[in-house]
Amino acid sequence: MECSAEASERKFLLEEAVEAISLNEDSQQQEGIHASTDTCWQKKGSGRAYNSLSDKTTYKHSSLPHGKDLKSLDLKSDLEKLFLDKLVPNSKKLANLASSQANESLNMTIATKAPKYKHYSASSSLSYRVSSAVLQKNEGYSYVSEVHESSGLSPGTETLKRSLKLNRKRDRKSTVSKTREGKKTTSASEEEKKFQEFWNGRLEHPDQEEIPEVMEIDKFDKExxxxxxxxxxxxxxxxxxxxxxxxxxxxxxxxxxxxxxxxxxxxxxxxxxxxxxxxxxxxxxxxxxxxxxxxxxxxxxxxxxxxxxxxxxxxxxxxxxxxxxxxxxxxxxxxxxxxxxxxxxxxxxxxxxxxxxxxxxxxx
The missing domain is CATH 3.30.420.10 (Ribonuclease H-like superfamily/Ribonuclease H)
Structure with a gap:
């Protein structure tokens, strides 16, 4: 299993390196200001993109006069000075931006394989558990059958059916999460979760009451x-x-x-x-x-x-x-x-x- 995990890591690292090299070559051949991907021009939360290379769009700006594009020669010259003089020379440094969601997803997968409360870090099985998490992240749920087959064992008919079902479910969930409706559903579920956590915190001990401090009783005035x-x-x-x-x-x-x-x-x-x-x-x-x-x-x-x-x-x-x-x-x-x-x-x-x-x- 460890060998399979290492091979999977090398394969995906090689793919990322090849993709990075191709992007650098494309950026060196072009001059001026260019947008390499449409996501650079997405309006937050809209799900609609503007392709700066084809210059085709039907999007109307909600914050600009009459919804039209902003046009100004002075602004254009100032932006060209900013990008060409400062940002373009440092494009290789600025291009290495990424989201931490993939790392958080892998950490969650590892946590399911090796829960912290079990203290598997002192066990020899930790390496196998981490390797299985890496394989599940890179190859999908079919890694179990592949490891069995590489070890000379039967991949298992039921195991293959189960892994195929889980892979389809994961692909379907990934596809839906990238759509606009999926993002809205995720945002709504997060708000509902926060609200539920708030009320659970308030109602965590509904049968308990705070006992007030003992109050000092003044002496009665007989008169x-x-x-x-x-x-x-x-x-x-x-x-x-x-x-x-x-x-x-x-x-x-x-x-x-x-x-x-x-x-x-x-x-x-x-x-x-x-x-x-x-x-x-x-x-x-x-x-x-x-x-x-x-x-x-x-x-x-x-x-x-x-x-x-x-x-x-x-x-x-x-x-x-x-x-x-x-x-x-x-x-x-x-x-x-x-x-x-x-x-x-x-x-x-x-x-x-x-x-x-x-x-x-x-x-x-």
């Missing part, structure tokens, strides 16, 4: 607590989980009240609808099948903070069983919109009426 007004509040949500959205936020004190409906970003469960009588149909929010005015979460939370700031003193928020449910829902919403710090600056704290009842009436 402030004694004069602080009590503000009773309650939430209605889309479900019973702590990741539910708020669909209604209400609060009241002796002097003022606050009530607003909030359009959720997730569907309302049947259990929640049976309790709250709130439903969402399209962009409409209904209570008892009647439309109600609603706000988006950010605006609703902003209005609630404004309502708290208008209190004469920082209030204490009171709710029933809020320690297990309501506080977590409200905290998640405030943290999501980066409003938690501002919210905390307008209140003293929370009181769970359920714990108060248990303390006042033990065993209830």
């Amino acid at each position: 402030a607590i004694t004069v602080a007004p009590l503000l009773v509040f309650d939430l209605e949500t889309t479900g019973l989980s702590r990741s539910s959205d708020i669909i209604q936020l209400a609060a009241c004190s002796k002097d003022s009240t606050f009530d607003t409906y909030i359009l959720p970003s997730q569907p309302i469960s049947k259990e929640a609808t049976n309790i709250t009588k709130i439903t969402v149909r399209g962009n409409n929010m209904l209570y008892n099948s009647k439309p109600v005015n609603f706000k988006y979460p950010h605006q609703a939370l902003t209005d609630f903070i404004t309502f708290l700031s208008e209190c004469s003193c920082k209030p204490i928020l009171v709710g029933h069983n809020i320690k297990r449910f309501d506080c977590h829902i409200l905290y998640n919403a405030l943290r999501f919109y980066n409003m938690y710090s501002e919210f905390c600056s307008h209140i003293i704290g929370f009181v769970d009426s359920l714990d108060v009842f248990k303390h006042v009436v033990p065993g209830s």
Whole structure:
């Protein structure tokens, strides 16, 4: 296999050398500025070429006046000075330009034969694996049968069928990739792949949540607590989980009240609808099948903070069983919109009426 790979390398290197010599001879016989291949004049992404040797084209320039060619004697003389004085003398150096796609393709083929995670570099089979990759790149998939035949073995009927099928598939793919439609398909698939990688990165660990740092709790001012007004509040949500959205936020004190409906970003469960009588149909929010005015979460939370700031003193928020449910829902919403710090600056704290009842009436 190694001998076959070396022979294949010598054959293709010889073909490249002969082609380079013929190009150099043609360039030495010509004078002035010439385009050796049409690809030098391709418009990027168009797939249409202009043959500078035959001077035949029907292409209309999208960025030039009336779509016609640019004509200027002064510009022509400046370009001739640039090309003839600087670029033409160094044409042999500038002509050795190539794409790295062939090398990347070969590297990918070698990686399939000798994966890095297997550490074949310390194995004696590495040379055979690299040789097989070189043969597959140069000769196609029929190299297996050719190596068997050169070793005095049967090329294998099924092996020949398989290699012929793979070679046809590779030739068909190569032909399509050179067309304009093939390039568009490749570009679209690359964009889709990038988009998929982006979302996979965001959803890599959907069941994990970042645990915030432990916040420093300020000591309560006894005098402030004694004069602080009590503000009773309650939430209605889309479900019973702590990741539910708020669909209604209400609060009241002796002097003022606050009530607003909030359009959720997730569907309302049947259990929640049976309790709250709130439903969402399209962009409409209904209570008892009647439309109600609603706000988006950010605006609703902003209005609630404004309502708290208008209190004469920082209030204490009171709710029933809020320690297990309501506080977590409200905290998640405030943290999501980066409003938690501002919210905390307008209140003293929370009181769970359920714990108060248990303390006042033990065993209830």
